[in-house]
Amino acid sequence: MDLKVLFNxxxxxxxxxxxxxxxxxxxxVGLPLGNFDVMRVVRRVTPCRVHDIARELSITVGGTSKAVDRIEALGHCERRANPEDRRSSVIVLTPAGERLLADATGVFESELDTRLGSVLSARALRDFAGALAKLRAAGDDERLV
Structure with a gap:
């Protein structure tokens, strides 16, 4: 196996x-995938801070903060004082953000089914997901060194 070809x-x-x-x-739905990714983390992680989103998406805290600013400016999320740490804030989706995320989730799942689910068998998808998880975990281990 040529790993360079696999990489490409x-x-x-x-x-x-x-x-x-x-x-x-x-x-x-008028929602960029980058915003959708951030909003999915905000819904899933409670309480959610910028640092939590950055960690989940493997992006910088600065980039995450700017993304949250853009989403907040659109009225899809808001920052609230963190009751556990006054130095930080928590991010929550607004009702409009919740509705948009619900609509976008259906579109997202449909496109993934078209591009992945309809192409690979359930077993192939499980194997692929397992291989990716193993590779990502190995990368996490290397960053700790």
Whole structure:
């Protein structure tokens, strides 16, 4: 197995998948995939801080803060004082953000089913997910060194 070819295929597939999902989300609900990703973390992690989003998405805290600012400016989330730590804030979705995320989730799942679920068997998807999890865990271990 030529790992360089595998690397190129993996990166190109990720880019093509991101672009396809992003284009469909923008067209059908007016929401970029980057904002959708952040909003999904905000809904899932409670309480949610900028640091939590950055960790979940493997992006910088500065980039995350700017993304939250953009989403907040659109009225889809808001920062509230953190009752456990006055130096930070927690991020929550607004009712409009909740509705948008619900609509976008259906579009997101449909596009993933089209691009992944309809192409690979359930077993192949489980194997692929397991391999990715193993690779990501190995990368986490290396960052600790």
């Amino acid at each position: 295929d993996l990166i190109r597939f990720e880019t093509e998948l991101w672009n396809a999902v992003d284009a469909r989300l923008r067209a059908e």
